[in-house]
Amino acid sequence: MNVATAPTQHHRHSPAPPRRRLTAILTAAIVAVLLLLITPLPRGFQGEPTGDPTLLGELEGALGSAHWQHIAAAKVDGDQVTVAGAGADEHTKFEIGSITKTFTAALYADAVERGELSEDTRLGEIWPSLHGDVAEVTLSSIAMQRSGLPAQEPALSFGDGVASIMANYLHTDPYQGDANDLVSSLKGVDVGEQKPEYSNFGFAVLGQAVAEAAGMDYGELVRQRITEPLGMTDTSVPSSPEGLSHGYTASGLPAGPWTLGGSAPAGAIRSTAHDLSLWLRATMNGTAPGAEAVEPREEFDESDRIGWAWMTTTNRTPDLTWHNGGTGGYASYLGFDPKSEQGIIVLSDSANWVDGAADLISTDDASQSYAQPSEQSSEQAGARP
Template structure:
């Protein structure tokens, strides 16, 4: 009996109790599952396309993050070189606030058509408005100094909660339509007319231009910009059905954004092929409304035209805009003097602004220069940023 007891004691010492063993197994399985579903830092995914040398330069400029797929173009005069991984020049991406350059072009085009003037006030577009908001001019909005808040004010707690929730479940936080944008002006508080990046302002600008033209914003983009330039792969979506999704900065899936009534601030989807047409036409002054890119005033450390920023550094002057939605980031910039430019579209919420180095390096300036500036978080709440159809001036 004593021997038996000693044997049992020895066996107990030699292996853990059953409940401990089960806990260890459960923990091991849980760790394995978490490891399998947690995105890890990695390079761009998919088969390479286009020019490998340009892709190598781009990867070197952007560094290692939770990348997914990318398409890029380098412009040198009329010569365009495309590259990508998991995407090519015809792959569609959300371009975020690069959309603002289209809205600004529509503003310039509307002036040329005699539909509005630079100093046209919101109260002239919508006569029911009164007070300070009625005195806000279209040009002040286009130059990001209107006093309008960065984001559309909440219409109620329901909209606020849904906007906050959208950030956590990675969906489009914009619920309102064009009518909601207009209605919100009646209650908005207008601040001082000083430089402040406003996604809400550009939503208002786009809807004002649509109102005076008697067309939807998407129709204006198509009829006045993309069709004349042969940009067949560029459009303003009216529904998320069938649209590709992107990924968060940590690699989680993020739903596509259509932005509803805020579409003029960041809803356009396009390709590097089409944006190469856009960049060259704006650079050369042949695009409808190309004068929007002309610098007109200071904006922090930069100059601003209508939407477009211009940054001087190291002997190079870059005219640019970037963009960001819940699952995409973009950059477009050019040096008007040399004719060189870069476009980068990527389906993750990691900034690609560092691609500006490819323009600067090509012009013989400091290759470490970028135009990256963050004026607001690109992934905040829909009320406090644009959750952002943009934040890095996106």
């Protein structure tokens, strides 16, 4: 039949039979119920309250509703430390994620003070097998997050890349290579512009470089030079997933523990609110090994300056020196103001950011300006984003 001469008729679609419509509605309802069953709803902190109820209430107000599980916090005010938690206390272990970087930066500062390294030490001096641009990258540029190294460790093979991607979907540790693999991955790296850019890979390299210069592995270095001298008995770099229950994703699903392998210096440390209060106070008063790492050295973005790892805000009252962290199933925040000697630590076993805890010791200047329109015309106040 010639398509061009085919008859064209307009047909009115008849409504689906009632039985078919009912089946479709029931199917959609069942699917919706199943999705609700496997995806938890946002909720408050879980478990029995511990410690100071006032601090816990302030924390709930600052963090709001999310897929929370268990949480532990410590608030520092000079020599006084107040703790609180839900389903956890100040001695419960959590993954602290990138707060680990503050330990790595302190180890680097301490190694410079010991004469083992300098601010100008290059990667090629640590590992002479490196050549080209990557060999010229300095350790201080890595510590200030402006080295030009990529954000994440390059995969050594196609299989490694696939495994890392699958780990993200399966909520397991995506970092499987050891320290030797990390160094090997440097050989194929393209170094970019040396501008402020956060790099987990860079800090993993920095930590392994400091360990290489000291002649010991990273975990032992943390123990000998930081945790043992400060009495942080519940803080360590794990060598296996054992010893810690799973955390939870931001949507409330179980997530396996991370050890990070050779990338441990970027985020593997496990600690407690109690131990991190020791770390915060010693860093704040300058008695911690490598405490000079906190001093701001360069601009990082519009609102932050960076020292070695540590950020210092410029748009809060008072400004805060801080770092946060997150793994597949945990989140953390540590911040302090050395002038007022106040600090806050929050550890959570869900991957929802807890940075809002900063409001317990400092005020965001933008929020404060918006909340006080008397200092400007009402028209200007209403135009603020």
